[in-house]
Amino acid sequence: MLVYENQFPVNCFTLLPVDVKQHIMGIVDASPTSQFYCHVTTEIPNVNVYLIEHNPSEIYTICHFFSYDQIGEDYSYQSLSSNQINMMNQFVLQANIT
Template sequence: MLVYENQFPVKSPFKFPQEVHQHIMDIIDASPTSQFFCHLATEIPNIYVYLFEHNPLEAYTICHIFSCDQIGEDYTYQSLSSSQIHMMDQFVLKANLT
């Protein structure tokens, strides 16, 4: 798993909408005291961007999740706190959905 720390890859092996890139840059620019960790994944034709924002000064961690395909310009966006992600992980384990 390739993780980019405090940067978003300028040259990505995946083609995704410019709006996704701009949305990500807006999040990064809005939080100068946060650390960012980015992971890009693909399940053709879908592309997923997981952008973790960790801010120890303000005591929060958020995962910004982007989903798009390599065909159009539409994308989806969702943000989840680390506690929400942990709850979902516990739910999957308890429901034996792995």
């Protein structure tokens, strides 16, 4: 798994729809003191962008998720705190879902 710290994979970033790029850059520009980690997966026709925003000075970590298909212009977006992600992971483990 490739994870990009404080940079975006050029070959993937250029392929993102304009709306997704603008949304990501808005998040990055709004938090200049944060560190960002990015991971992009493609399962044709779907593309998932995972963006972690970590801000040690303000003591928070937010996980941003973008998902879209390569067919249309629409995309979905969700953000969860790292605590919410950890809780969901614990829930899945306790439910014994594989």
